[in-house]
Amino acid sequence: MARMFSLKVTGVLAAAAFIFLVFPTAPAKAQDLDMKQIFRCQAKDKAGIAHCDKSREVILNNCTTCHVFVAIVVQQFDKAGWDGLFDRHKGRAAQLNDAQLEDIKSYLVANFNPKLEPPEVPPELLKEWTAY
Numbered sequence: 001m002a003r004m005f006s007l008k009v010t011g012v013l014a015a016a017a018f019i020f021l022v023f024p025t026a027p028a029k030a031q032d033l034d035m036k037q038i039f040r041c042q043a044k045d046k047a048g049i050a051h052c053d054k055s056r057e058v059i060l061n062n063c064t065t066c067h068v069f070v071a072i073v074v075q076q077f078d079k080a081g082w083d084g085l086f087d088r089h090k091g092r093a094a095q096l097n098d099a100q101l102e103d104i105k106s107y108l109v110a111n112f113n114p115k116l117e118p119p120e121v122p123p124e125l126l127k128e129w130t131a132y
Helices: 002-022 046-065 079-093 098-111
Strands: none
Touching: 046 098, 079 098
16 A cells, blocks of 8 residues: 555656656746845935835735735835725734834835835736735
8 A cells, every 4th residue: 555655656756857847937037036126215324224124024924925015015105095004904914013013104105105106016926916
């Protein structure tokens, strides 16, 4: 019984290896993205840059569990717009404390607002999100 299972697993692995050798896949474009460029930082001082880095990390490690990052960076809300979005997301970010939420909200208000153009995002990623 164990030998038969082992032969089946070996056969599946061999078939998978064959497929990847015969039909090579293109590298994922997301690997080529500079997230510091996309999640930009208008701050020029050390403390401001550290705030951007910390906020970017919290966003990427939490918000993107539900949706792609594109939905975050292409929206250019003023403070009231970001406040409204955060109000609608309250129950979805229970793992974040109030200080973390305020940090990322202030980061988004400063870096993704109507005065700034949205960052450049590959067109294929723009197809993957829906507006709020």
